[in-house]
Amino acid sequence: MREVWQVSLAVSCIKLLLIPSYHSTDFEVHRNWLAITFSRPIEQWYYEKTSEWTLDYPPFFAWFEHFLAKVAYYFDRDMLNVENLNYASEATVLFQRLSVIVTDFILVLAVKKFCAYMKTSVWKKSKTSDESLFNNKSLIFSVLVLCNFGLLIVDHILFA
Structure with a gap:
């Protein structure tokens, strides 16, 4: 499940860079x-x-x-x-952006739990000997959910 935390950290860093952006x-x-x-x-x-x-x-x-x-x-x-x-003071903008980043932690926990479940059941059955990046289903799923461009736009530019 290390992949989930790595993707989460990378996405959070991008979101931190968006703090001073348009709202x-x-x-x-x-x-x-x-x-x-x-x-x-x-x-x-x-x-x-x-x-x-x-x-x-x-x-x-x-x-x-x-x-x-x-x-x-x-x-x-x-x-x-x-x-x-x-x-819209700087502190207000900072709070609104950080509140989204912190509450994203709930989504990260859900992705982590889902990946753990799938690894022990569904994904385990379809395991291949190929260890390539594209066969790491936890990584792919984490990227697809946590790097969702729609959520990024809505949560960090539109609402926050």
């Missing part, structure tokens, strides 16, 4: 959701209208934003002010 209006959407879940009572989360970017995701995601907001407090308290529309 879209969805960056403000998530900043606003952090602010709403941090500074408003639960009953107001879905009714807060200060910004045009109202919280419109399912409750689990709202609670996830609430948890992230508690950490965001230590990066830049001003990002958690609902009235701070279009706020």
